[in-house]
Amino acid sequence: MIxxxxxxxxxxxxxxxQDEGRAHQNHIGVPFSGAMDNRNYxxxxxxxxxxxxxxxxxFAYQGPLLKLKLGQVxxxxxxxxxxxxxxxxxxxxxxxxxxxxxxxxxxxxxxISTNKSVYGYFSVQKGLKGDxxxxxxSVNTKAKIGSNEGEKxxxxxxxxxxxxxSEFNSKKIDYSNLKIEFIRVLKxxxxxxxxxxxxxxxxSNEFTVSKLTDRMGMRLEGSSIENIVDTNIRSEGLIxxxxxxxxxxxxxIMLSDHGTIGxxxxxxxxxxxxxxxxxxxxxxxxxxxxxxxxxxxxxxxKIYNMxxxxxxxxxx
Amino acid sequence: xxxxxxxxxxxxxxxxxxxxxxxxxxxxxxxxFKNLKKNKIFGVTxxxxxxxxLIISFDLTKINYEKLKDKIINIELDDLAKExxxxxxxxxxxxxxxxxxxxxxxxxxxxxxxxxLESFFNKEYFCYMTGxxxxxxxxxxxxxKIRLKRLxxxxxxxxxxxxxxTEQFCNIYTYESxxxxxxxxxxxxxxxxxxxxxxxxxxxxxxxxRFYKINKSEYLNWND
Numbered sequence: 369m370i371x372x373x374x375x376x377x378x379x380x381x382x383x384x385x386q387d388e389g390r391a392h393q394n395h396i397g398v399p400f401s402g403a404m405d406n407r408n409y410x411x412x413x414x415x416x417x418x419x420x421x422x423x424x425x426x427f428a429y430q431g432p433l434l435k436l437k438l439g440q441v442x443x444x445x446x447x448x449x450x451x452x453x454x455x456x457x458x459x460x461x462x463x464x465x466x467x468x469x470x471x472x473x474x475x476x477x478x479x480i481s482t483n484k485s486v487y488g489y490f491s492v493q494k495g496l497k498g499d500x501x502x503x504x505x506s507v508n509t510k511a512k513i514g515s516n517e518g519e520k521x522x523x524x525x526x527x528x529x530x531x532x533x534s535e536f537n538s539k540k541i542d543y544s545n546l547k548i549e550f551i552r553v554l555k556x557x558x559x560x561x562x563x564x565x566x567x568x569x570x571x572s573n574e575f576t577v578s579k580l581t582d583r584m585g586m587r588l589e590g591s592s593i594e595n596i597v598d599t600n601i602r603s604e605g606l607i608x609x610x611x612x613x614x615x616x617x618x619x620x621i622m623l624s625d626h627g628t629i630g631x632x633x634x635x636x637x638x639x640x641x642x643x644x645x646x647x648x649x650x651x652x653x654x655x656x657x658x659x660x661x662x663x664x665x666x667x668x669x670k671i672y673n674m675x676x677x678x679x680x681x682x683x684x
Numbered sequence: 685x686x687x688x689x690x691x692x693x694x695x696x697x698x699x700x701x702x703x704x705x706x707x708x709x710x711x712x713x714x715x716x717f718k719n720l721k722k723n724k725i726f727g728v729t730x731x732x733x734x735x736x737x738l739i740i741s742f743d744l745t746k747i748n749y750e751k752l753k754d755k756i757i758n759i760e761l762d763d764l765a766k767e768x769x770x771x772x773x774x775x776x777x778x779x780x781x782x783x784x785x786x787x788x789x790x791x792x793x794x795x796x797x798x799x800x801l802e803s804f805f806n807k808e809y810f811c812y813m814t815g816x817x818x819x820x821x822x823x824x825x826x827x828x829k830i831r832l833k834r835l836x837x838x839x840x841x842x843x844x845x846x847x848x849x850t851e852q853f854c855n856i857y858t859y860e861s862x863x864x865x866x867x868x869x870x871x872x873x874x875x876x877x878x879x880x881x882x883x884x885x886x887x888x889x890x891x892x893x894r895f896y897k898i899n900k901s902e903y904l905n906w907n908d
Contacts, residue, residue, distance in 0.1 A: 396814050396884060510817060605732030629816050
């Protein structure tokens, strides 16, 4: 029985356990979920020596304040994150992302905020202890599935570790999260439901990321997108990145915890290569869409995936 | 069979079976779904059947649109649709405290409450798909006499277990959720059980469902 755990002194706004997500359950209404920004999830795990699909703590905006009990652990934080390590003698060290640090019993980790971004990742060697449903511990708060009964963490809870004592192999990497100028998309399956003017508006005007954005979806505000066919379709399967336009003309982008089926017309779909960057856009950010072709999207993903692998290889 | 396959983004296939919604077309989709599940094509991450579409998503590091499309077009289909077909019996309490929209239905349809319920309970329904929220079954077709649109303003919270009808369909809210269907009752049974990993949903695409009436005390004392 592993005794080491983190005591949650402050839960943060949206702190959940996530891994690479849950496949093969869409048909019963369970979405993929998993870490929103997969690249940063992977980097934090590789830094502490984890190469398989293990549980990390994902936080958004304000992160948690955690106190380590009964263990010694190698940890890392990725994202654009301000955090402090408060040692058990109460000296405070400023935390640095993308490099490992060691936590001793009664050390605290104070994850203050993500900067100009939404999600950050906290990983420890051999992972945090998750509860597994369909081979994934990712939390989906809507269906109450995954670790912690499918809920966000709250104060005074404990997060157990899979291993109490780490091997201390310090690692670091130079990495900066790049901003994107355009969100690149492919034509959606209902592209022709929209007027020529609406398509022009969609690809030339700016949209603002709304406050009504969470792990399920990103709502956008801007010029209304006019539908000339029907504002409803027969409900059908969705995937992350789909941009639906309901009757009010304001686009909604489906994110990792999206409902598995939906009945609004799809104007576009965000390409896979841009997803990690998309989810990091904070409310108020202005974005523009750019239409590309499938072959280009596939090439861009190949490049993106190769970059990710190069980063992970550099860590070893 | 599949009328057209196009890409949905760069990591999914959108298989179109036409515009119509009926049991025959849906059964074909479910048969595709079951065959694809059985074949376990490398790289496929999700297969989502709906009334008249089938979405197949995949891991772009393992396969791409053209290659998967080729496999789907050339797949040999076994008749699996009937293999696991079953009839699920679902108890429903229609007490006032559960049937929020019965009076609205009665007024709009110009039909007595008893007539509406009689018509609803008289038919066996077919499960077209499950989803939106975990385990929610989309069933049909309800009698033409009792078809009505969604509420103009959806409820912020529909209680778990609620039985809703709209247009030609009915469903069961497996979790408390926002929703705009006309609520006519509530079931005490567990329609989705995450702890039962092999068979979490009580009702699956292709199954048939029969609702039957129970009274309030049966509802309150229900033991799954």
